Amino acid sequence: DTPTWDCDHIRKSASKRSKLTCGHLSQLEMQVIKVFNEDDSSRALEVPSDITAWDVCQLFILKNHCVNDNSWTLIEHLPHIGLERIVEDHESVIQVQSTWGMDTDSRIYFRKNYAKYEFFKNPSQFFPEHMVSSSSEANGSLSHSQLIQNFLNSSTCPEIHSYLHIREQGKKTWKRYYFILRRSGLYFSTKGTSKEPRHLQFVAEFSESNVYTLVSSKKMYGAPTIYGFCIKPHKLEGTRDLKLLCADDEQSRICWMTVIRIFKSGIQLYENSKPPQQRRNSLTSLNTPLNTSPMRSNSENSLVAMDFSGHKGRVIENPAEALTVAVEEGMTWRRKSCHRMNAYGSPNLLQNPTPFPGCLSCFC
Secondary structure, three states: OOOEEOOHHHHHHHHHHOOEEOOEEOOOOEEEEEEEOOOOOEEEEEEEOOOEHHHHHHHHHHHOOOOOOOOEEEEEEEOOOOEEEEEOOOOEHHHHHHOOOOOOOOEEEEEEOOOOOHHHHOHHHOOOHHHEEOOOOOHHHOOHHHHHHHHHOOOOOOEEEEEEEEEOOOOOOEEEEEEEEEOOEEEEEOOOOOOOHHHEEEEEOOOOEEEEEEOOHHHHHOOOOOOEEEEEEOOOOOOOOOEEEEOOOHHHHHHHHHHHHHHHHOHHHHHHOOOHHHOOOHHHHOOOOOOOOOOOOHHHHOOOOEEOOOOOOEEOOOHHHHHHHHHHHHHHHHHHHHHHHHOOOOOOOOOOOOOOOOOOOOOO
């Protein structure tokens, strides 16, 4: 049987967030969710109906004694249609699960994602200059901080544009068009690279949709490249109304997906990106202490800090040493990421690249 954790502290924190209805504190229903680790072990949690993804991550971090570095995330995995995405920290986990069909093997995974908020620190790795245009300033004069501010400002929001492949609705064929992403939605041009309104065909908007990675774009959807992503309406269970898209390289896909996340969630993503110490919620401010017993199951032991520098791995018991490992792994990931991005050969990245900062990750 899947073990269940006592989440009384989460129940209390949710009650504090509840709104007053007709002068009375609304009662939150308790529901059971199941969260999977990378090794497919799982935990069942009884949680209040308004629990957020960040709440769940904090619970797993505390229970598994992980380094809380803001890179842990929940991943929504939909194997029946080959999709997965980041569940944003502010999203309701119960609402995410409510969009699943009864006969699907959909899952929530607890996983590291080092790049989740990296675009705030290293915009040059995410927004190549040839894909970004600003209505207010020349591209070359935009600093990194100005670019991010413009993305978060609805009145000065830049456009994203490049060629993408799109799968024709109701068919298995793909066509290549010039796409433009604006605050109002995603469009493609029916006449070359023209941005005139009469040449723009509306594709999707994002208030009732999410952006997903295509896990097997070629095998499942016959895409021309492996760099597939899609726009999926919240309530859609099948593939009928999926907007299936495909980029020419990974850098382009990352740019499109990142900007869609920013357009959808805006300033909330910036708030989410703040260090955990600045994001104290009632999980850590409750008077009731969290039970963090050192007794762990086998699945929990698979998430503890490890050192693989020697001939065989060992569990790191010293918190200071665990943090050092976290820093080293985060820096290694950034070096590899920078090398991978540069390998795409785009010479027009934004000016003044920012050096990689400190840690975002750990072996947990």
